Amino acid sequence: MKKYLIPICLLLAASVSGQERMSPELLWSLKRVNGEGVSPNGKFVYYSTKTVDWKTEKSTIHHYKINLQDKSKKEWTTDGGKTNLQRYDKTWYANYDNILYESTDSGSTWKEIYNGLRDAENIWVSPNGKYVAFSEDVLINPTLGTDIYSDLPNTTAKVYTDLMYRHWDNWEDGKFSHIFVADIKEGTVKDIMAEEAYDCPQKPFGGAEDLTWSPDSKGFVYVCKKKAGKDYAVSTNTDLYYYNVAKGKTDNWTADMPGYDMSPLFSKDGRKLAWLSMGRDGYEADKNDIMIMDVESKRKQNLTAQWDGTVESFVWGAKDSRLYFNAPFEGTVQLFEVEAPDRETINHPINMITKGKWDINGILGQAGEYIIVSRCDMNHSSEIYAVKPKYGDMFELSHENDKTYQKVSMSQTTLRSINTADGATLHAWVIYPPDFDPKKKYPTLLYCQGGPQSALSQFYSVRWNFQLMAAQGYIIIAPNRRGMPGWGVKWNEAISKDWGGLPMQDYLAAIDDICKEPYVDKNRLGCVGASYGGYSVFMLAGIHNNRFKSFIAHDGLFDLKSWYGTTEELWFANWDIGGAYWKSPQPMSYEKYNPINFVNKWTAPIMIVQGGLDYRVPIEQGLEAFQAARLHNVKAKLLYLPNENHWVLHAQNGIAWQREFFKWLDETLK
Secondary structure (H helix, E strand, O other), rough: OOOOOHHHHHHHHHHHOEEEEEOOHHHHOOEEEEEEEOOOOEEEEEEEEEEEEEEOEEEEEEEEEEEOOOOOOOOOHHHHOOEEEEOOOOEEEEEOOOEEEEOOOOOOOOOOEOOOOOHHHHHHEEEOEEEEEEEEEEEEOOOHHHOOOOOOOOHHHHHHOOOEEEEEEOOOOEEEEEEEEEEOOOEEEOOOOOOOOOOOOOOOOOHHHEEEEEOOOOOEEEEEOOHHHHHHOOOOOOOOEEEEOOOOEEOOOOOOOOOOOOEEEOOOOOOOOEEEEEOOOEEEOOOOOEEEEEEOOOOOOEOOEEEEOOOEEEEEEEOOOOEEEEEEEEEEEEEEEEEEOOOOOOOOEEEEOOOOEEEEEEEEEEEEEEEEEEEEOOOOEEEEEEOOOOOOOOEEEEOOOHHHHHHHHOOOOOEEEOOOOOOOOEEEEEOOEEEEEEEEEEEEEEEEEEOOOOOOOOOOOOOHHHHHHHHHOOOOEOOOOOOOOOOOHHHHOOOOOOOOOOHHHHHHHHHHOOOOOOOOOEEEEEEEEEEHHHHHHHHHHHHOOOOOOOEEEEOOOHHHHHHHHHHHHHHHHHHHHHHOHHHHHHHHHHOOOHHHHHEEEOOOOOOEEEEEOOOOOHHHHHHHHHHHHHOOOOEEEEEEOOOOOOOOOHHHHHHHHHHHHHHHHHHHHH
């Protein structure tokens, strides 16, 4: 069995890089860097920082631009608090207080050009400046009692006749996000979706990436799933619609494509359209490919069909001849490139540009000889970097958290190779405490990733943060178990309908393997995770055979039957579990892989976290698990967060979550 061994001197050296350890308060105080794009001439990079004061939960945002020639940084703001929207070659556009402004001197001065944006949530100005498209909620299906009965202003009633009555963390209110188009000079406005009960951008996470203007300003492409109710709940089939402004006509450009079609982008010359596409309806974690289409002939090509990976995002290169994209790769996320040929070809060579222990978690675009990206790793939050595509060399541009990290001791992270029960090779990240001493023994945590098909990479989070966990004196092992991208499509798909099977054996193989090391205290093992990771915790609590002394499950699935009856996106349950529990024959997951069926084997203490606004894994899952634990006389704690959804977004809730997290581990892993 091969392992990636760490030189002891390297581990000991990790402790001298700083004097402080990461704390919840320090973590939440870091500046959060967000890339905003590059200038059309390729000379400047734009980004913003968001700083959260966890004591007041108020945030402060600053905008900056970097000159790529001399690397100088300057804070950039619009007068009067305007929000910059788009930058074209000679004209910039900004929004403030429902008014659209333009600037022809790079943001120094602004002129009001349109005041009809009302309650616009997303704004897209056409390249020629003649039109502005924007999204706005429109009441289509009266659902609230106050909308149905005008004489009952105090009623809280909601009336539903179909599914998708709630989604993510909101109850349906009968309003839908529609696209409007306004002629800026004439002042005319048109709802291009009329009385349609559909959304664009897609809820709950769609945004500006759901619409793109053609360079000739004659029309735009937008993303929409034109389904409703039960049909919406069981399908992932979004399509790309082209709207011709002059003709007022809409055409479906992907009617022959049954899965997710997302993130459309025209090439700069407007001759090609690229987008992300999944092939199968109902499979939200399908392989994500880059498609391109010749706009005139409508001929389509899949650029990544033969590549054994899945794409996260992409941008066009400066010359329209290639695309740059990021994708999971062996426990990291790297930058790749692929040619975008004018003629139809079968083979599309893909080149991996970067290689290192980091995540390229965003691509801003090409600026001269550089590709501008966002990068993070398990010890550092996101910063802006410039990459030379020929060699993959990169250097940091933003440096927003350098001073903070200079004072913080870093953790060593290594990728470990493990043999599984069925003869496969499993890779797991191991994160060590900053002052790791191989002569000592450490409590160790098995981290169970959610998704279930999301990459376990070098990500950096303000909640599930490996640097923070290690700083409290824990070793963490985080396996890339079956169901994770970055290790080939077959490995990624192996989890479907096998949630409690081989993935659980992968977890047990990982903890057993790390326990062979003399520095792991086998009497102080914990198991933690959220979402599918929370499900994994519940399952492992019933099958771990006394390996673990403590468990923490956050928004985990406890009873698959009740979950199927209350979750909203049923395509997810249908694909991964196998369908409804009343099917004949019943999918085996409900009996064989349902955590509720193993509660009688729970013995170790368990902490359960549940968000009150989580409609993906609704509240009964956490409450049922807590009640079952206590009725079985298992030591348990319930942390209930009434105003949180599937995540923890409020700073003080986040710090309370982390304090309770480590308090529980201190108490149960003595």
